[in-house]
Amino acid sequence: MRVRLRYFASLREALGTADERAVRDGTTAGALWSTLVREHPAVARVRVRFAVDERYVDADHVLADGDELAVFPPVSGGC
Amino acid sequence: MRVRLRYFASLREALGTADERAVRDGTTAGALWSTLVREHPAVARVRVRFAVDERYVDADHVLADGDELAVFPPVSGGC
Amino acid sequence: MFEIIDDAIDPMRLLAAVGDPSAGASVLFLGTTRNENVGRRVVRLEYEAFAGMATKEMRKLATQARRRWPLTRVAMVHRIGVVPVGESSVGIAVSAGHRTEAFEACHWLIDRLKEIVPIWKKEHFRGGTVWIGEQQGGPPVPATRSKTRRKAVR
């Protein structure tokens, strides 16, 4: 199945705005991110949070086909 | 000596905006007010504060010739 | 900016008065005539001030606030005369490097203003009027008896 990826802020600068990956059934958000970190070790230090379809999810959230997984570095809105 | 008087809010409605009184040397703000209350018992219930020349003073503040004594009902500015 | 005015409060003037390149936070408080107070239907409020002393007291409060918190700028304005429902009677703006100081100082300033600044509020509600702050000891009195209000309230 396929999952779209969205990156923001420093992750966007390192990995680009968006990506798409084929993953096995049962893959979690955290597992997919671990795979990506192995490809791009420079982002390993970033404490990330995940959102699927514009809602926060935990790292153990199981992805579904067509999901959009957004990966966030620490948010810093406000002032 | 002479002292001017200023009234506000409910006291202004009861006693008028301003007045002037001849008082003896050594008269305090509180003593002058007691005299006025005897003349106008309707204002006796009002908890008052005093200001002389636009500064708060205690009831035992001794008045000087030419002072302006302002008598305030409880303030209620704001909203 | 510390003013007693007799027309509408302009929030942009207050915000402009506290704008500063070193300020990271501005907090603006507006106190507004609401249509209800302790169960009474409020028609309008009417404010009276000892204007010269009121602006002095506002300045003193700002000075005290600056001693308690590291603030950038403070501005306070109070409107007098009739203030209809939905319009503001008081505006306080505070800027600071960081937001917590700005919130705390702004809240403290309006609390203290209500306690100390010589301004009085007469509430015109459906059925009567009352000077706020004097109604302890009895209910406000209907309009038809307003000439004897003080006695009745005692």
Added chain:
Amino acid sequence: MFEIIDDAIDPMRLLAAVGDPSAGASVLFLGTTRNENVGRRVVRLEYEAFAGMATKEMRKLATQARRRWPLTRVAMVHRIGVVPVGESSVGIAVSAGHRTEAFEACHWLIDRLKEIVPIWKKEHFRGGTVWIGEQQGGPPVPATRSKTRRKAVR
């Protein structure tokens, strides 16, 4: 009113959005780019948002605030793109029957917004840039090394 916008924040729109005849207090918070941050000379800030989710999260925060305090109305807006020194990146307005609720809720909303709403801030300071929130573990890196910033910061 819950918006991500890319031009200047208009405080009057926020205040108008929370105006209500039953509101006795309005508190407006503006977060502004200041010229200094932890000793760095700030030139400008640059914000990026996951806009659709950000407005949803702002609405959720407003709903949570309404559960905690009796509020009349809430409005939140965040600006993205470049925000120069002295201009506001975020504006939150809260109205309530009484002031304490309005102050507390407004303060809580900006605190929570900073923790949870998907918006990011890049600080451009004299000598470099840094994404705020990621700098734990090392100092921000000068502009000349910005390509290797992440490694250097680790």
